[in-house]
Amino acid sequence: LLGLAVASAMVLTTSVAQAKCDPGEMVIKFSHVTNTDKHPKGIAATLLEKRVNEEMNGKACMEVFPNSTLYDDNKVLEAMLNGDVQLAAPSLSKFEKFTKKFRIFDLPFVFEDVDAVDRFQNSEDGEKLKNSMTRRGLKGLAFWHNGMKQFSANKPLIKPEDAKGLKFRVQASDVLVAQIEQLGASPQKMSFKEVYGGLQTKVIDGQSNTWSNIYGKKFFEVQDGTTETNHGILDYLLVTSSKWWDGLPDDVRTQLATIIKEVTEARNAESTKVNNENKANVIKAGGEVRTLTPEQRQAWVDAMKPVWKKFEGDIGEDLMNAALKANQ
Ligand code: LMR
Numbered sequence: 001l002l003g004l005a006v007a008s009a010m011v012l013t014t015s016v017a018q019a020k021c022d023p024g025e026m027v028i029k030f031s032h033v034t035n036t037d038k039h040p041k042g043i044a045a046t047l048l049e050k051r052v053n054e055e056m057n058g059k060a061c062m063e064v065f066p067n068s069t070l071y072d073d074n075k076v077l078e079a080m081l082n083g084d085v086q087l088a089a090p091s092l093s094k095f096e097k098f099t100k101k102f103r104i105f106d107l108p109f110v111f112e113d114v115d116a117v118d119r120f121q122n123s124e125d126g127e128k129l130k131n132s133m134t135r136r137g138l139k140g141l142a143f144w145h146n147g148m149k150q151f152s153a154n155k156p157l158i159k160p161e162d163a164k165g166l167k168f169r170v171q172a173s174d175v176l177v178a179q180i181e182q183l184g185a186s187p188q189k190m191s192f193k194e195v196y197g198g199l200q201t202k203v204i205d206g207q208s209n210t211w212s213n214i215y216g217k218k219f220f221e222v223q224d225g226t227t228e229t230n231h232g233i234l235d236y237l238l239v240t241s242s243k244w245w246d247g248l249p250d251d252v253r254t255q256l257a258t259i260i261k262e263v264t265e266a267r268n269a270e271s272t273k274v275n276n277e278n279k280a281n282v283i284k285a286g287g288e289v290r291t292l293t294p295e296q297r298q299a300w301v302d303a304m305k306p307v308w309k310k311f312e313g314d315i316g317e318d319l320m321n322a323a324l325k326a327n328q
Pocket residue numbers: 033034089090091146171191192209213
């Protein structure tokens with residue numbers, strides 16, 4: 001009987017582990033933290049998985065683990081360097097330990113919209129940024145868009161002074177910390193999966209994120225409202241370990257790179273549409289969305305922009321200018 005139980009347990013484990021992957025296929029684990037539907041990253045990751053599994057069948061097999069089910073963003077890069085996971089797409093705010101150049105993406109009010117970000121990322125400077133961490137063992141494969149960030153809180157935010165004294169969750173980035181301090185509010189670094197609970201239990205009063213994340217993780221349910229500030233960009237780097245990537249057979253690496261490029265172009269072109277749909281979803285679900293007049297928004301620009309001075313040295317004048325030029 002025991003033998004039978006062991007045998008059936010083995011069958012079960014094998015069939016679970018091989019739900020998608022055939023014996024002999026190289027397994028590519030992709031860990032991320034957001035939901036899968038109605039989300040720029042979630043949709044792109046699912047599409048990448050589908051294409052790899054169809055077109056590279058027999059050679060490679062991709063398994064996506066969304067919703068922080070495998071790793072948090074604060075653990076995933078370490079796990080990648082240890083060879084435990086092959087792909088991730090953390091937000092650009094989460095590479096602080098590896099490069100200070102990515103701080104350009106966290107400064108408030110640098111990019112007017114996602115199109116400007118796209119132009120900058122696809123420039124020579126963007127290419128250099130993608131490859132800036134190879135010495136640290138990380139290879140940037142592609143920039144993936146999410147979109148512009150909005151502020152939400154447990155009280156209406158119309159003037160920058162409304163944020164004074166509130167506690168805001170920030171991603172693990174010193175620029176984002178400084179930005180909240182600039183508003184006279186307190187920053188609290190916290191992982192993405194803890195934000196809903198933090199807002200619900202009032203450990204934090206507010207947060208800043210894209211419409212896709214605000215809708216996807218239902219932050220609007222536990223906030224007074226969201227103010228359309230569009231104060232910064234939240235984008236991703238699809239990243240892998242240089243060691244793993246360089247060790248791939250040439251044909252596998254080439255085919256994978258082509259699929260990644262095509263998925264990136266197709267999904268990046270849709271990211272703004274997905275965010276606009278999620279803004280509408282928040283409103284449909286009863287979330288309060290506040291828009292600002294140009295004068296009201298300018299007050300936020302004036303209040304937050306002084307933070308640039310603190311980080312210009314890390315980023316460098318040339319890169320700052322190149323980013324600003326992308327708005328034209
Ligand atoms: C966050 O931590 O708020 C975001 O980076 C989550 C994500 O991956 O969009």
